Amino acid sequence: MTVLRCGHGPWRFLQRVASAYWSAGEIPMIVLSINGQDAQVDAPDDMPLLWVLRDIVGLNGTKFGCGMAQCGACTVHLDGQPVRSCVLPVAGAVGKKITTIEGLSATELGKRVQQAWLGIEVAQCGYCQTGQIMSAAALLAQKPSPTDEDIDAAMSGNLCRCGTYVRIRAAIKQAATGQITVPQTVA
Ligand code: FES
Numbered sequence: 810m811t812v813l814r815c816g817h818g819p820w821r822f823l824q825r826v827a828s829a830y831w832s833a834g835e836i837p838m839i840v841l842s843i844n845g846q847d848a849q850v851d852a853p854d855d856m857p858l859l860w861v862l863r864d865i866v867g868l869n870g871t872k873f874g875c876g877m878a879q880c881g882a883c884t885v886h887l888d889g890q891p892v893r894s895c896v897l898p899v900a901g902a903v904g905k906k907i908t909t910i911e912g913l914s915a916t917e918l919g920k921r922v923q924q925a926w927l928g929i930e931v932a933q934c935g936y937c938q939t940g941q942i943m944s945a946a947a948l949l950a951q952k953p954s955p956t957d958e959d960i961d962a963a964m965s966g967n968l969c970r971c972g973t974y975v976r977i978r979a980a981i982k983q984a985a986t987g988q989i990t991v992p993q994t995v996a
């Protein structure tokens with residue numbers, strides 16, 4: 810098991826305080842299951858999961874956008890469900906399976922979604938695409954043949970400033986059906 814500690818960022822002071830308590834045996838280390846591996850993390854219970862993933866564990870494929878559960882850039886899976894890691898205290902992820910974009914290709918479905926994204930060439934700047942892909946994979950795991958309405962509902966919380974929505978929908982359909990659907994408009 811890997812032991813990881815926070816060394817910088819806005820939580821540094823809190824981290825030192827937490828570490829002092831932990832050293833005194835009063836705060837246990839947090840054990841997380843991330844992409845199929847256990848990681849022992851030295852972090853305060855209320856640190857957002859996104860901070861833990863990026864700053865402590867070093868998985869920076871998950872992005873910070875708004876920090877207020879409004880844009881979806883930070884989406885990861887918790888027991889297969891899409892969650893906004895920027896507002897989820899790390900304590901809420903203990904005992905659950907966390908999947909990030911780095912671990913998505915461990916499943917056949919995850920690979921298929923990523924291949925579709927590449928095939929359709931969805932990304933423009935790419936910043937939002939981790940969150941988009943994670944939301945799309947969670948949708949397809951729940952609904953293997955989603956309707957347009959299903960896609961709109963599942964993806965409505967993931968914003969893209971580059972406007973790649975048409976290609977995102979096409980990629981989701983390709984991942985679902987294996988058929989390449991050429992977008993009608995190119996964003
Ligand atoms: S960064 Fe989490 S929803 Fe925007």
Ligand code: FES
Binds near residue numbers: 932937
């Ligand atoms: S691809 Fe640029 S924000 Fe979505």
